[in-house]
Amino acid sequence: MKNESEGMKLAKQYTPNEFEPNIYALWETSGKFAPTGEGEPFSVVMPPPNANGNLHIGHALDMTLKDILVRYHRLKGRDAIFIPGADHAGFETWVVYEKELEKAGKSRFDFSREQLYGQVWDFVDQQRGNMELQLRALGTSASWQHMTFTLDQKVIKTVYGTFKKLWDEELIYRGERIVNYCTKHQTSFSDIEVLHKTEKGKLWNIAYPTLDHIGEIIVATTRPETMLGDVAIAVHPDDERYKHLIGTRALLPILDKEIPIIADDYVDASYGTGAVKVTPAHDPNDFEIGERHNLERLQVIDTDGKMINVPAQFTGLEATQARSRVLAALKAAELLRGETDIEHAVGHCYKCGSVIQPLLKDQWFIKIKPLADEAMKRLNNGEIAFHPKSKLKEAVAYLEQLRDWNVSRQIPWGIPIPAFQNVNNPDDWIFDERVDEQHIVVNGTTYRREEDTFDTWFSSGQWPFIVTDYLEQGELSRFFPTSLMETGSDLLRQWICRMIMLSLYRTGEVPFREVYLHGMVNDERNQKMSKSKGNVINPMEVISEYGSDAMRLGIIAGRSPAQNQAFNRGAVIAGRNFANKLWNIARFVQEQIGDNHVVAPLTPRSLADHWIIRQINQAAGEIETHLENYRFSEAADTVYHVVWNDLADWYIEASKTSVNQPILSWALATCLQLAHPFAPFVTETIWQTLNYTSGVLMADHWPKLEEFDDISAEQFERLKELVSEGRWVIAELPGNQRYNLLFANDSLIEQNQTVIQHLMKLSGIEKITQPRGLRLAAANREAWLDIDSETLYEHQSNLELRLANARTRLKGLESRLDNPSYVDKAPAHLVEETRTELQETKKTIERLVNELDVIQL
Numbered sequence: 001m002k003n004e005s006e007g008m009k010l011a012k013q014y015t016p017n018e019f020e021p022n023i024y025a026l027w028e029t030s031g032k033f034a035p036t037g038e039g040e041p042f043s044v045v046m047p048p049p050n051a052n053g054n055l056h057i058g059h060a061l062d063m064t065l066k067d068i069l070v071r072y073h074r075l076k077g078r079d080a081i082f083i084p085g086a087d088h089a090g091f092e093t094w095v096v097y098e099k100e101l102e103k104a105g106k107s108r109f110d111f112s113r114e115q116l117y118g119q120v121w122d123f124v125d126q127q128r129g130n131m132e133l134q135l136r137a138l139g140t141s142a143s144w145q146h147m148t149f150t151l152d153q154k155v156i157k158t159v160y161g162t163f164k165k166l167w168d169e170e171l172i173y174r175g176e177r178i179v180n181y182c183t184k185h186q187t188s189f190s191d192i193e194v195l196h197k198t199e200k201g202k203l204w205n206i207a208y209p210t211l212d213h214i215g216e217i218i219v220a221t222t223r224p225e226t227m228l229g230d231v232a233i234a235v236h237p238d239d240e241r242y243k244h245l246i247g248t249r250a251l252l253p254i255l256d257k258e259i260p261i262i263a264d265d266y267v268d269a270s271y272g273t274g275a276v277k278v279t280p281a282h283d284p285n286d287f288e289i290g291e292r293h294n295l296e297r298l299q300v301i302d303t304d305g306k307m308i309n310v311p312a313q314f315t316g317l318e319a320t321q322a323r324s325r326v327l328a329a330l331k332a333a334e335l336l337r338g339e340t341d342i343e344h345a346v347g348h349c350y351k352c353g354s355v356i357q358p359l360l361k362d363q364w365f366i367k368i369k370p371l372a373d374e375a376m377k378r379l380n381n382g383e384i385a386f387h388p389k390s391k392l393k394e395a396v397a398y399l400e401q402l403r404d405w406n407v408s409r410q411i412p413w414g415i416p417i418p419a420f421q422n423v424n425n426p427d428d429w430i431f432d433e434r435v436d437e438q439h440i441v442v443n444g445t446t447y448r449r450e451e452d453t454f455d456t457w458f459s460s461g462q463w464p465f466i467v468t469d470y471l472e473q474g475e476l477s478r479f480f481p482t483s484l485m486e487t488g489s490d491l492l493r494q495w496i497c498r499m500i501m502l503s504l505y506r507t508g509e510v511p512f513r514e515v516y517l518h519g520m521v522n523d524e525r526n527q528k529m530s531k532s533k534g535n536v537i538n539p540m541e542v543i544s545e546y547g548s549d550a551m552r553l554g555i556i557a558g559r560s561p562a563q564n565q566a567f568n569r570g571a572v573i574a575g576r577n578f579a580n581k582l583w584n585i586a587r588f589v590q591e592q593i594g595d596n597h598v599v600a601p602l603t604p605r606s607l608a609d610h611w612i613i614r615q616i617n618q619a620a621g622e623i624e625t626h627l628e629n630y631r632f633s634e635a636a637d638t639v640y641h642v643v644w645n646d647l648a649d650w651y652i653e654a655s656k657t658s659v660n661q662p663i664l665s666w667a668l669a670t671c672l673q674l675a676h677p678f679a680p681f682v683t684e685t686i687w688q689t690l691n692y693t694s695g696v697l698m699a700d701h702w703p704k705l706e707e708f709d710d711i712s713a714e715q716f717e718r719l720k721e722l723v724s725e726g727r728w729v730i731a732e733l734p735g736n737q738r739y740n741l742l743f744a745n746d747s748l749i750e751q752n753q754t755v756i757q758h759l760m761k762l763s764g765i766e767k768i769t770q771p772r773g774l775r776l777a778a779a780n781r782e783a784w785l786d787i788d789s790e791t792l793y794e795h796q797s798n799l800e801l802r803l804a805n806a807r808t809r810l811k812g813l814e815s816r817l818d819n820p821s822y823v824d825k826a827p828a829h830l831v832e833e834t835r836t837e838l839q840e841t842k843k844t845i846e847r848l849v850n851e852l853d854v855i856q857l
Helices: 016-030 058-073 090-103 113-137 155-168 224-229 284-293 317-333 371-381 392-398 456-459 463-467 488-508 537-546 548-556 569-593 606-626 631-654 661-675 680-689 710-734 747-751 755-761 789-818 818-824 828-855
Strands: 041-045 078-083 172-182 187-188 195-209 216-223 231-234 247-254 255-261 276-277 336-348 357-366 384-387 418-420 425-431 437-444 445-449 482-489 512-518 740-743 766-767 783-784
Touching: 016 113, 016 336, 016 537, 016 680, 016 828, 041 058, 041 463, 058 512, 058 548, 058 631, 113 537, 113 710, 155 172, 155 425, 155 456, 155 463, 187 357, 187 437, 187 631, 224 317, 224 740, 231 284, 284 766, 317 336, 317 445, 317 569, 336 569, 371 488, 371 828, 384 392, 418 548, 425 766, 425 828, 456 463, 456 488, 463 488, 482 488, 482 569, 482 661, 488 512, 537 548, 537 569, 537 766, 537 789, 548 569, 548 631, 548 818, 569 631, 606 631, 606 661, 606 710, 631 661, 631 755, 661 680, 710 747, 710 755, 710 783, 710 789, 740 747, 747 755, 755 766, 789 818, 789 828
Parallel strands: 041 078, 041 482, 231 255, 384 512, 482 512, 740 766
Antiparallel strands: 172 187, 172 357, 195 216, 195 247, 195 336, 231 276, 247 255, 418 425, 418 445, 437 445, 740 783
């Protein structure tokens, strides 16, 4: 950290890669990422990235949004903390490691659970540092000393405590239920983890001969192979077509087995034939029907996806192979009654893409209703604010229909479920944390360890009160409930809702006060990124090319909450240009104030001095308002305009005729404070080179309002309008020369001739009594450019030609944007450029019309 009296000259160019690593090291060694214990707490927790993975572009957006807020609140004097974490990513990590085993010709079954756990731990430990380095490259100001890994002992202790509480209160049960099973990875998933894809399929009509009446009942199904496990046919009790068959029997084709025809309100009489086959072991809805009617559960597909408990000609076949053979057998028996092409949602494993099999399996479940009811009550009471607000209703709707939560996972990598089964009594289970032992003896009875691990969402659902050590009232407990949960909108159900339920259950408190949900970052054509498409954008490559600040500014540009939007490389380039502009402003200021500058009270002397104070004051207020309301893009736009337009384009140019060193140095330092949350690296780098700033910028303070004269500031605004109009007209005039500005009774011009002449690049300014030349269209100004009639005529002709061309261009742009094919298929940045060009063209037309009106007066 520099000395207060020290400063150094800025290099001619800002090259991010030369400065960013050193600046981050400066922040980290300064200890300013840690909380201070002073001020109102502000806390966010990191949705823990996969410890053994690399960050993707979604992480870049996610971390940037949170870091902007933490840096802003830190400057505002709050005790701000960004609590970091890393996820063991149970299933995702296991999938990666299983591929490593396959490469070595091994499988999980070649090792004990302890061996596998140790191997995966070593594998993750080797990869873990990459993710944390990438978070640093993004500028993430996390309190690294408070890093939590999801397999840390404090995590396991809390998870076991929650499980024990659920166990003691009889909210945990082990039961044979339908689970979503991936036959490739040999594990079950909760409902929310299943990826549903709309696919083309067929609905087959199959005739089941009736035994108590002459005829048949036709059943519609999309999965004929499961009919080998049918135990009933169900119809709606009010369906007039089938009322006479309720309570009678039908013959199950192929097996020639008698099954009952039952009535159940679940059946949709309008779907298919209105009669459905009931296979309780292979469909969650059929399972519920079976529970209500005390039906047998006959499993015909095993965990490998192959047929079992079926006739020999089907045994061992994959389910899809069995489907073809069942259909052939039905056709041979003349029991097929047609088929219909349909589109339906089919569940897939979100990792390997294989079709999920609903299978009957003993698993650990949480009785979710009491937890969901309390969560809905608190949400409806308004205890958590959602951004956007519509997500509150979505969360409540999800909780209303939530079924019991299967928390068992059949993988060795994760937190072991602390339960043991009596070796002599399969119904006798006990809670015990000695999960490192395969067998334990309790009161003379031997118990065998449960081999499943917890669903990762069960542990991560407790994340806010784990990382803040709230239950133990530890060092960070004052930060719970956390101020904000910012994460992707796709995590509303599986993570946000579960954190709310588990936090209320364990602590009685909501886990966070507000929720902000961002949308997905798509590729530059607004298509979802995937490795198979080859359109994945690596944020580290973007940072390497443009710098971290450019990435941060670019990725938040134009974004709205919960909206999936395209990655805009043009916005990243604009971010890089902003960093360069700020750098050049700083170089100019350093030259003007010299090496021995001393901070002095602000004493505005010129109209421009008053105006820049007003503009920076206003910008600070607008940025505060935007950030308090999570309008990140609008806040960044305000920073951009106050730095680029107000400070660089106007104040610095105006100050070249009369330098006010205290105000010039204040304006730069204040703009660095305003820009720091968005572009931390370049602002800190400049701050460290200035000879009149001290400490680290990230731990400094938010700008304080300074006094100015509003009338003087407004006079400079009028002066700006005159100069802007004059610049535009001069640029349109034929030839390339400097002109005289003529004015009559205009005190603003008369009293500010030097600055106006400099800003408009005039050859001179002259007061006249008789108007001549071309009058400027600036409001309430008696000012003319001194041009002859021939130049005026040529100028008018050029304006008329430009107006005609602009109107033609406007029609073309409007036509392009009215074409759905262009808007939907063209790269997002091109569409946005077209929209911008349309608005600029409209402004040009308006200006040309105004200029022609003035000429023709």
